[in-house]
Amino acid sequence: MPIELTTLTDGGQPASRVASEIAAFLTAARETLDLALYDVRLETEAGALVLASLLAAHQRGVHVRLMYNVDHPGPIPVPPPPETRPEAIEALPVETRGIAGIPDLMHHKFCVRDGTDVWTGSMNWTEDSWTRQENVVVRLLDAERLAFAFTLAFDELWERGAVEGTGTVQPRPVELDGGIEVRPWFTPGFGDALSHRVAKHIGRAKRRIRIASPVLTAGPILGTLVEVVNERRCRVVGVVDDTQVDDVFRQWGRNAMSAWKIPLLETIVERAAFAGKPSTPWRPDGVQDFMHAKVVVTDDVAFVGSFNFSRSGERNAENVVEIHDSGVANELATYVEALEERYPRATPPAGDGEGAGITSEKENVTP
Known part of the structure; x- marks a missing residue:
């Protein structure tokens, strides 16, 4: 293999x-x-x-x-x-x-x-x-x-020696032994294109969508997921880091340019089967027990790598491999399902978030 x-x-x-x-x-x-x-x-x-x-x-x-x-x-x-x-x-x-x-x-x-x-x-x-x-x-x-x-x-x-201007390698498909197609993606050069690519596969899914990501803030992915969830096209199962997502909600609530994302993420968290790991808020000398996997499975296609499926992730130097193989997709889907069962339901933060400090991760809140 x-x-x-x-x-x-x-x-x-x-x-x-x-x-x-x-x-x-x-x-x-x-x-x-x-x-x-x-x-x-x-x-x-x-x-x-x-x-x-x-x-x-x-x-x-x-x-x-x-x-x-x-x-x-x-x-x-x-x-x-x-x-x-x-x-x-x-x-x-x-x-x-x-x-x-x-x-x-x-x-x-x-x-x-x-x-x-x-x-x-x-x-x-x-x-x-x-x-x-x-x-x-x-x-x-x-x-x-x-x-x-x-x-x-x-x-x-x-x-x-710096991130800006890199990630320009074309995401051309490669065929591995056994006829498995793999496409490498790099950011920031193809950050926007990667989010749209993931969103396209989410929108086309007929049987399953499985997601593991510390946060979900990329606009194309949020918008498409809301459509899928509202129309009940297929079962969506996922896991996020609840501590980090709470902080993202609070930051969006204080930033008018990003506030439009709040109802989208609320809908996804509340209507899909999303769990949230209650990780330890970040401290320099503390344990780093974040929900850190970054996976999207749509039917028999998997996206996996270092990319957080976030707006700031589009701007980092990241990589994702897009894998077209039912065996890999099944293994990763089973992994996400097990995490969803392990942790409690994800929930938006209580209160208006005023005065909330940075917890474990800080999402750039540009729109």
């Missing part, structure tokens, strides 16, 4: 198991490793296994390039600030490149191995990401044309 999935749940797996999977992927490298990681921190015991595998690859002659997001002063966008310590990354004996989150974030979590294999998804390389968050990892193997697209996106960011 050219596509392998790993799904994570809060408390569902030890850090050592996830670290072992990462280490195995890195250990198989023979020539090159290009890593684009929004948040990477490897000081723990499990992280040491990943770090050792990375250093071993370098020592045996693998050309390693590691790219990471550089935090900057200013409003905190979705997602929360990374824990990455630039000084620790820069001390590594490999090529490194800090990408300034200007105007938005380098939010990728992917690795290209030997120009043929891709590791991507929603999972950062931190202990909380491995043990306390819902995440999805996708490995696409023996996929040279797909890996080439990811390498082009990597090189754009590496050369520019």
Whole structure:
């Protein structure tokens, strides 16, 4: 099978198991490793296994390039600030490149191995990401044309050193072994087009729509979902991060340019089968137990990656793979359904939100 999935749940797996999977992927490298990681921190015991595998690859002659997001002063966008310590990354004996989150974030979590294999998804390389968050990892193997697209996106960011003007790699379809069609998407270059693409598939779904995303704020997706829910075209099941969604509602309520989205998201949350994880509000020294998976399944098509299906996500450096395969869609749909059953119903926040502070993530509230 050219596509392998790993799904994570809060408390569902030890850090050592996830670290072992990462280490195995890195250990198989023979020539090159290009890593684009929004948040990477490897000081723990499990992280040491990943770090050792990375250093071993370098020592045996693998050309390693590691790219990471550089935090900057200013409003905190979705997602929360990374824990990455630039000084620790820069001390590594490999090529490194800090990408300034200007105007938005380098939010990728992917690795290209030997120009043929891709590791991507929603999972950062931190202990909380491995043990306390819902995440999805996708490995696409023996996929040279797909890996080439990811390498082009990597090189754009590496050369520019900033997010603006990147993500321009065309989302051309690639056929993997077994006739599976996969289409890679990159933002911000194709951010608007990606939201419209997801919305189009949501609007065409006849059997099922399954969604996992910390927040839902992209206008085309909200509008189409409301139509589907109101017309009861098919069953919509989803899970969001309730703490973060509450904060989005409050911010929209204080911003006239974004207030039009409030009834749309209220309708989706109230009329569809949406659960909300009551995650811990973000603090610099707190646990990061967010509902962090980013998945949309429409019939037998799946969209999965680092993209939050949000307006700010369209402006970040993100990636999504659009996969046309019933087996992958079934596995991801089952995962979302299990999360929906695990958590209570999502609800809009009580009160008018006046004086509410930032919780775990802050959504840019531009329309």
